[in-house]
Amino acid sequence: MDKTIKTYGVNGLMEWHARLPLGKTTLLVDFTGGSLTGYGVSPATYTTGNEVVQRVIESSRPYREGKIRLLRSVATAKPPAAGGAEPVGPVGTRRETAPSSPAPAPPAAAGGQPDLFSYEATDEADAADYLSGSHGVASEKLNSRADIFREASRLGITLTIDGDRR
Secondary structure, rough: EEEEEEEEEEEEOOOEEEEEEOOOOOEEEEEEOEEEEEEEEOEEEEEEHHHHHHHHHHOOHHHHOOOEEEEEEEEOOOOOOOOOOOEEOOOOOOOOOOOOOOOOOEEEEEOOEOOOOEEEEHHHHHHHHHHHHHHHOOOHOOOOHHHHHHHHHHEEEEEEEEOOOO
16 A cells, blocks of 8 residues: 655745644644745645545635645655565455466665665765755754754655765
8 A cells, every 4th residue: 555645835824834724623733844936926835644634634614615636646665564475355365376486576775664765976966956846844954964864764765865875
């Protein structure tokens, strides 16, 4: 099953602490990182991979009225379950597979999970541009090489910068 990471934005605001109704309580969603300059407007954004939060945002009044907009939606593959459960057919029978040699397992990352993505960057700026442009990471979080590797690891990306692979 795929996990979808969605980025929502609010135009015209630098930050907004939205209180969205959730049953008898409210969900506080912090939109941050917006800017209003002479060169243009960047919306305040909020990024989440939590399906419940996504559903609350998308069913809220500000989203329906257009104040909150979906800016980006990125589908990522979840790593396979570690239980080694066998696939089951629609009637509860075991699904037969063709007899062949087992497929080689993907190389494991440092945490024991398979690599979902890998990217080779020429320098820190290239890696930061890739993470912010392709995966929606706020550029404010990418100030040093350690920050870049931390965010790449959080997203399941094996990153190589000038031969330094983490």
